[in-house]
Amino acid sequence: MYYYFKMIGLPLLLLLALAFLLLKKKKSTAFIVISLISWLVAAYFVYGLMLLTFFTYEKTYAFDQKKWQEDKTNRWRLASGLVDNKILEHKDSNQVLLLLGQPDTRIDTQQQWIYQTGGGGLGFLFHYLDITYKDGKVIKATTREVKD
Numbered sequence: 001m002y003y004y005f006k007m008i009g010l011p012l013l014l015l016l017a018l019a020f021l022l023l024k025k026k027k028s029t030a031f032i033v034i035s036l037i038s039w040l041v042a043a044y045f046v047y048g049l050m051l052l053t054f055f056t057y058e059k060t061y062a063f064d065q066k067k068w069q070e071d072k073t074n075r076w077r078l079a080s081g082l083v084d085n086k087i088l089e090h091k092d093s094n095q096v097l098l099l100l101g102q103p104d105t106r107i108d109t110q111q112q113w114i115y116q117t118g119g120g121g122l123g124f125l126f127h128y129l130d131i132t133y134k135d136g137k138v139i140k141a142t143t144r145e146v147k148d
Contacts, residue, residue, distance in 0.1 A: 014043060063087055065099060075117035076127030079143045088131060088141040096131065096138065103131070117143070124148045 018039055061067070063081035067074075082088055088096060096113070103113035115129040125145050132140040 014039065069101060072116075073118040075115065075129070076119070076143070079115070079117045079127065079129040082129065083141050083143055086141075088138045091138050092136050093133060100129075 019036055061077045061081060063078050063085065068078050088099075091099070093113075100115060104116045105114040106112070107114070111133040113131045113133075115131070117127040117129050119126050125147055128144045128146070130140075130142050130144055131138055
């Protein structure tokens with residue numbers, strides 16, 4: 001019930017308050033109608049953006065090796081911490097194995113390891129951590145999203 005009030009009732013209350021103020025100032029009926037419609041459209045546009053932000057926001061966390069090993073479906077929340085804080089930079093492959101475990105995919109010709117880091121975005125996004133090596137050392141670590 002409260003949800004419907006927020007979605008419908010709150011904008012309508014704001015519009016009624018605006019109409020009252022406009023009537024009090026003795027504005028024309030056409031001006032009041034246009035103002036109310038404009039405010040109604042603006043209110044629903046703002047609410048739409050708020051809902052879109054709420055449902056698509058993906059919170060990330062600082063890297064934690066224990067969480068990485070325990071929860072494979074939510075690794076994407078930790079992967080950005082690895083990349084942003086440059087934790088993997090200049091590490092060799094053995095150090096990466098100790099930290100992250102075996103990669104899901106190895107592309108030896110490109111010297112690249114790929115870790116599947118789970119899904120997000122209501123199940124329509126798949127996240128990956130791509131690690132590129134040169135001369136046995138990490139030269140680049142990036143996160144990647146694939147939309148379904």
